[in-house]
Amino acid sequence: MPRSLTSLNALITGGASGLGAVIARRLAAEGVNICLNGLSSDEAAAKEHCTVLAKEHNVKTTYVLADVSSPEGCESAVKHTIEELGSVDIVVANAGWTKFADWSDLEAFTEEEWVRSFKINTLSPLWLFKSASPHWQSLYASTHRAGVLLTTNSLAGLTSTGSSMPYSVTKAGQLRMVEGLAYNNGPWVRVNAVCPGLIVTPWSLRYGEERINAMREAAPLKREVDLEDAADVFVMLAKNESITGKHVTVDCGL
Known part of the structure; x- marks a missing residue:
């Protein structure tokens, strides 16, 4: 049955803006303490977001500067979360890269950009998992509560769509990663992916108005995915104890 998330601790990579920031806010509203991760360019926004979350939701917050395109960066982010919040119960692998x-x-x-895509979009969730898994196994042994890894994927991981071929290829690889981690490491962890359709953010505006309107028109609901609706799925998956190894699409019917 779904459990309360109150007093649990979450690490959210790429959590300073966009969907990551909304996921952080929705989890904080559930009583989850939050560690936001980003690069130096994200630091000011992340720290401001931490201040707001702590004040509005009475939760603990912290920020960790770490490049999760490397195993060392992922380990640093997980270690910081445990040191500052006491544990890491939920990891949201939200950071991604494309052009x-x-x-x-x-x-x-x-070739370097292909490798960068692969490291951030595919390997980063694996490295986060490996860094958190000893803690999750210990947690499960003492509390019988599984750790949670959630990844931000995309419709591009399911079909040949999206901003670029490398993005689609590496997001597809991430989905196989999610399945493999879930099927071979239960019951002490649940691993799931969320695959949003078009979300209009400053970054996605680079598609151009014509293409964005065409994507809206192609969807049965005739609109883009609302950020709050996408974030809802992350909260649901963090709570639900009967779902693992799956991807959930939030795509207005595409």
Whole structure:
């Protein structure tokens, strides 16, 4: 049965803005203490968000500067969360990377950019999992409560769509990662992915008005995905003790 999240502790990568910031707010509203992760360019926004969450929801908050495109960065983020909050019960692997490129242009991404996509979009959830897993196993042994890893995926992980081929390929790989981690490591952890459709943010506005309107029109609900609706799914998956190894689409019917 779904459990209360009150007093649990969550690490959210890429949590300073966009969907990550909304997920953090929704979890804080459930009584979850929050550790936001980002790069130096995110620090001011993340610290401000931490201050607001602590004041409005009476939870503990902290920020960790770490590059989760490396195993060392992932380990640092998890370690900081445990040291500052006391444990890490929920990890939301929300950070991702891409750039806009025509799928037919095979020279649009350098080999280094392909590798960067793979590290952040596919390997980062694995590295976070490996860093948190000893804590989760110990937690399960003492409380019989499973740890939770949730990843921000995309419709691009399910079909040949999205901002670029590398993004779609590496998000598809992430889905197989989610399944493999869940199926081979239960019952002490639950691992699931959320696959939103079009979410309009400052970044996605780079699609251009014409393409965004076409994507809205293609959806049966004739609109983009609301950030709050997408964040709701993360909260549900954090609570629900009977779902693991799955991806949940939030796509207005696409």
